[in-house]
Amino acid sequence: MGSEITVVGSVVMGSHGAILVRQRSGCSIELGDLLVIDNGDGSRHILQVYDLVYGSQLSQKNLELLSGMKLEGFTEDLGLIDPSLRNYVLVKVKSVANITSYGIRIPKTLPTFMSEVRAIKEEDLKFTKPPKPIFLGKVRSGSKTLNIDVFLDGDKMFRHHVLIPATTGRGKSNLVKVMLWSALGQAHFGILVLDPHDEYFGRHEKGLKDHPKAKGNLIYYSPTPPPGANTLIINLKSIEPSHFDGIVAFTQAQEEAVDAYYNRFGQEWIRQIIKGESIDTVSPKTITVLRRKLEYILGVYLDQTGKIQCRSGVFSDSAGQHTVRDIVSSLERGKIVVIDTSRLLDQAELLIGSIVANSIFRLYQQYKSEGTLEDKPVINIIIEEAPRVLGIDVLQRVGDNIYSIIAREGRKFKVGLTAITQLTSVIPREILANMNTKIILGNELESERKAIISSASQDLSTDDKNIASLDIGEAIVSSNFTKFAIPIQIPDFNELASIAQPQRKKEKTGFV
C-alpha cells in the first residue's frame, strides 16, 4: 500500500457498533474491509465493514420511475445531474479498535461526525509479537491481504482451547498445518494430533515433515510408517476400562463385566476376554457380546494357534508396551506427535486419543499437585470432527469422556483442546464458552454461524454476512487474547513449506 492517504468515505450517522459511512464515488469498499479514521490527536479508530447498502437523495418512487422510463424506452438520454452526488453506497461499519500511543484499546467512543474515512495501511496496525508466537496468517482487509503478521501467544491459545469451525473445503487442514508449522519451530508446546486423513505429516506431499526442525520436534506414528517413523502399536495392557468412558456405549451388565475382568486380571483384562476366559459372576452371554464388541472396536481376534492378532496391526498383546509412555514423554518435552488413524474405526481412533489424553492429563494433574506444573509445556490435543466426543447427543447418550473433561477443566492443568468441526451448534454452550480462541472460516449454514457468533470472544453479532462471505483461506480470529476479532488471510501451507530452508544435510555418515 502506498503512503498517500486516500479518503474512501465519510461518517454520516449511526451509533456505537453501527456507524454509517458514505462511500466516496469511484471507491470500492468490500465486506470485511478495514477502514481508518484519524482522530487528530494521534489516535485512530479501526473500523470494519459488515454491510453495504444503497443510498440515494431520490425517493424510492422516483428511482423506480426513472428506472422504468429507461427500461421501457421512454427517453434515450435519460440521466441524473451529478449522479455521484445523488446515488451512492452506504457502508455499515463498526469500530473494532482504537489505536492510541498506549496500544490497542477497545473503542468506547464514536469517531467525530463527518470524519474522513480512509483505507487501512500496514503501519496502522502494529501487533506486538507474543513470547511464544503461533503464526496464523496476515491481516486481511476484505479480500486484500496486508503484510502484517498475526500471531497469538501459543501458551495462552493452546491452553485455553481453540475451536476451528468451518464447512468442508474452507481450509481447515491448511490452517492447522500452518499453526503446527509455527509450533514445530519452537518445541514449546506438546501437541497431539489425531489425524484421521493422514494429511499432516505429508507422506507423499508437502507436510510437517518438511519443516527444518521436524527431525527433532515431530514424532509420527502410523500403522504403516515410512522409514524412520514409529509403528503405531498399542499394547492391550495400556488400555484401561476408563479409557472407554464416553467413547463406547456399554450396557450396565457389560460395564459390570468389564470391571469384574479388570479387578480379576488387571492389565490382562482385554486379553482374557478375547481368549474367552470365564468369570463366575459374569454371564456367558454378556461375555460373548462384550468380546464381540472389543473385537470389533480394536480389530483383534484369536488366530488358529490361540494367539491374539489384530487386523490393523495397531493393538497387540506383545509389542508396543512403551508406545503410550513414549508419546506422553514426547509431548512433555514439547514435541508434536502426529498419529495416523486413517486405517482405524472412529471408535478406535478416539480410544487411542483417550488413552494418551488420559495419561497426559493425569500426569499434569500430578504435576500440579506437586507444584511443578509451571515448568511443563502446555499440551494441546487436536481432534477432528469434534462433535464425535463433544456433541450434546454423545455426551447425553454415553456420558463424559476425557475430551469433554479437558474442554471443561483442562486449562487448569495446562492441557487444551483444538476442536475442528463443521457443526458448532451441536457442541454444548458451556464447552464453547470455554474455547477462548475461535478461528472462524467460511460457513454457509446460518444455524452454524449463529452458534459461532453467539459463543465468540468478541461481539460478532453484525458479522453474519462477513462469515458467510469468507472465501477459502480467509478467516476471522476471535480470541480472549486479541483486542478485536482480526480478519486474516491464512497462507497456503504448500507455499509456506516450499520457502522453508531445507534441513541441512549432515556430513557424510561414514560407516566405521
Added chain:
Amino acid sequence: MPMPRFAHLSDTHIGAWREQQLRELNMKAFEEVMRRCIKVGVDFIIISGDLFDANIPELQTVKQAAEVMREVRDQGIRIYVTYGSHDYSASATSMIDVLNSAGLFQKVVEAESIGPESDEKLRLRFFKDSKTGVKLVGIYGRKNGLEKDYYEIIDRGHLENEPGFKIFVFHSVITELRPENLAYGETIPLSLMPKGFQYYAGGHVHKHLERYIDGYGHIAYPGPTFGATFTDLEDTALGEKRGFYIIDFDEEVKRISFEQIEVCSIVYKEFDADKKTARQVTESLKQFVGEVDCTDKVVLIKVKGRLGSGKPSDIPFDEIRRSLLDAGALVVRISHSSLTSEEITSLKVMGETRQEIENRLIEERLSGYDIDPTITDQKVRDIISKRLLGKAGISTAQRLLTVLKVEQKENESKDVFQSRVLRDVQKVMEIGDQ
C-alpha cells in the same frame, strides 16, 4: 534329511564381572551354549553382539572363549557375529576383529557407501553360509544408539530385493518391542529395519523375547546367556529365563525354541528399609543369613528405602556378606544404592554454574563434619584434619571430583582404567605409598 537349524545367542558379555566366581559362571554358561549347539546339531550359530564385555577383554577370558568356539568350528559349525555396544571398536581393533581375522568366526557386517553425498546410502553385504545357503547381513550396535545414523541411510531396496532365506543380524533395541520396565536410551523404530527377512537376530535387550511382525518376520532377542549386571541376575532370580534360541527352518522359519541355560541357582532377597532403624534392618539381614540355604548359590540382596533413623553405613553389610560366604554362598552381592536415610538431609543451594553449586554443596556438607572421636591414632587424625577439613577438605573434594569424572578411554581395559583412576585418587589424597 533333518531340517536345517541354527542357534541364535547374544549378550554373553564374556569378561564381565569383578568377582572371579561370576566371571567363571558367565564363561560356564557360554561353554554350555556352545556344547549344546554341537549336541543338537545346529548348522551355524549367530551371536548378535556383545560377545565380549569390552572391546579388549582380559586375555585369559578370551583364551577360554576361543577354545570353546574352536571346538564348535572343528565340528563344521560356523559362527557369525556382529559387534555389540560393548565390544565395538571404531578402529576395527576389537577382539572381535582379531578372532575374525583368525578365522574363528565370521563378522557379518561389511558395508560400502554409495550414491552422492547428498543422498548417501549404505549398502550392506550379504554373507552366505556355505552349508545351508542362508544369507546373513548385519549391522553394529554402538554406544548410545549411534548406529541409528546407519539405519537411516541403509540401502533398503538392496536388502529387501535379495532372494532366499535371509537373516538380519543387529544389536539395537527396536522401539516398538522394548520390553516393559526396561529403560534403554536410543532405540531404533521398526520402520528403519529392512523388510522381508525371514529372521531378525537381535541383541542388546537383556530379556528373551520373540515376535512375529507382519511385513517383517520373526524378530528375536535371546537375552544374555548368564547376565552381566546385578539387574540381570535379579531378573533371573525373579523368573527370567536365560539361554538362546534354536531355529528350525526350510524356506521359512518352522520352529523357534528357547534353550534354557542354568549354571547356578540364584537367591534374591529384597529388604524394605523404609522408616526402619538401621538396627532393625541389620536384624532382618542377620535373620535372613541364619535361615537361607545359600550353599553353592549366588546370593543377591537389595536393601532400599529411607531409613527412619541411623545411616546406611551403620548397617554391617560387609559382615553380612562374609557370613553368607562362610555359609557356602558362591558369591554375595548386596545392593544398597537406593538406600537413604532421614539423617542425610537434602540440601538446597543456589548457584549459577555447576562449579558454584558443587562448591556450595561440598561446603555445606563439610561444615557439619568432624573427626570421629573413636579415631585415636594421632597420625590419622592429623591427615584428616590437614586434608579433609575446612578449605583443604573443599579443595580435596573438588580435585577428587575431577579425577573421578574421567571416562574410560576407547580400547582401555577395565583393569587399566581402574588402576589409572586409583592412581589419580591416591595422588589427590596424597596416600600413594602410605
